[in-house]
Amino acid sequence: MNSSPWFAPRVALPASRERLLTALSFLLPLLLWAAVSYTPFIWHPNVEISDPGSVAYFREGMQIERDVFQQEYARQLEEGGELPEGRRANPVYLPAPHEVAAAFYTSFTTEPRRRSEQWLHESLWHSIQIIFWGFTLSSLIGVPLGVLCGTYAAVSRLQEPFIEFFRYLPAPAFGALAVAILGIYDGPKIAIIFIGTFFQQVLVIANTTRQLDMGLLEAALTLGANRRQLLFKVVIPGVLPQLYRDQRILLGWAWTYLIVAELIGTSSGITWFITQQARYQNFANVFAAIMLIGVIGVVSDVFLARLGRRLFPWQRASHRA
């Protein structure tokens, strides 16, 4: 087993190697991060002052660039003043892994500074709701329209040229307009997710629908299916598994519009939390919040993939959801 080559084009790896490489894909960036954070001679462009000595503007705990510190140090050495002391440090915006790890817990327990502000879990929940409504509204119209476009040339001709044009318009460009129409709260945010998702969705789903084997439709015709039966008993069940996979990918795209959407009108949700924590210089919390978005994304996708295997058992044998 171990003698099999690591690099054979298009050849699957043994399961043990797959697991090893999957673990490494996360471990390697983490190792790099740890190396930069914990090894004093790698990067560490600043000095954190532990004793200001005779330098007038140094304060304990202050961070200063290394060459500035060295200049001041040299000057004190020359003038015979009290020497400042400090240790090399990374800038505040790069917290160490253990600090971020701790922040996964502490950011949930960090009390909001003002009473009107939200806890992290409240911010996250708000973001999830924005995504949910934006994506659901888009899907309610986009999925049926996409299936119709993929099935009927007439619908496709009527809809797709315009949609093809519209999808090039960046969703955030509609921010001001959305606020003017829908107010400053959740309305415009949901609208941005909707605009960002909908037009891609129609085109992707139309394409998926067009991939359906024409032979299945012909077989149904020779079995006496009428037009309604063709749509509901052949096209829709036929494209469902691929359509579900498309929806998973589109949901990922919806998340990428979240941050822009939440900046529109009054800042809210996870974006508000991130900006707020950055303002307070709690960068560990900022990193934790950003990573949480990734965790939610991956976890929900894995869940949906599992669910897909349940929903479409006939695909289990040969295709993977």
Next chain:
Amino acid sequence: MSKLELPSYLDQTAEVRQRFDELKRREVILDVQNLGKVFASHNGPVTALEDISFKVYRREFVTVIGPSGCGKSTLIRTLAGLETATAGQVLLDGLAVTAPGPDRGMVFQGYTLFPWLSVKRNVMFGLRNQGIAGAAAESEALEWIKLVGLEKFAEVYPDQLSGGMKQRVAIARALAAKPRILLMDEPFGALDAQTRTKMQSYLLEIWKHVDITILFITHDLDEAIYLADRILVLDAHPGRVNEIIEVPVARPRSVDQFIEPEFLSARQRLDELINPPTSADETDALDLARLAKVGDDVKPQV
């Protein structure tokens, strides 16, 4: 090559002749009259089918064969109503047909089973379309599944079946909708040689038990003879009827007949029609001069 002394394919035993006489007195199921099909293409119109006329009688088994590009598939698709004819007409039980319908069942080379339906539900598809209630459709579907010998696989998805089994389900599905004629478009073309021979015998067995007329497209000469009462031989460019051969081989058929003189005479005739001898043998034209001649024997070269 010395040719085998064969009887003419036109010589029929009394038994066979009587069978054909009786066959032609039956009602005509499919009547194809001067059918033509012209496709529009970038290089102008292309004639796929020209002036095709033939009749298929009740419970007859007709195979259609021809060189590649003769429009076999276009013909059967036009009969099914999946293509529209540009000339002539197709009568089924005396009535003109233009659109696809359950009266002409079809089995495709590419299986075309609905992957999201179990074997049973695939077979029920046509029955449900006709408005037959769930329970009745189910018991009827199971009968058909039994007929093709797949009762153990009724609840299985098509994905888990072999090619031959898939095609048996496709046959059961088409027959369950009770068509007047079963159109089969190279149904065994994608199967390996052994499975293919087995499927041919299966099909004859099914045909024996079901009142069904079959039109079967193939490019395999043996298959065409083994299955058919009559063989429709098409010419290519444009697709035209070259000859209709009455197969002189007695029924019931078995694979042992492949080496009977009647079978071989029909095969020889088909071969002449489909692979006409070319003026110069094409292998002679190959430029093999620079290769040493080894011959057919494997001898150590000294």
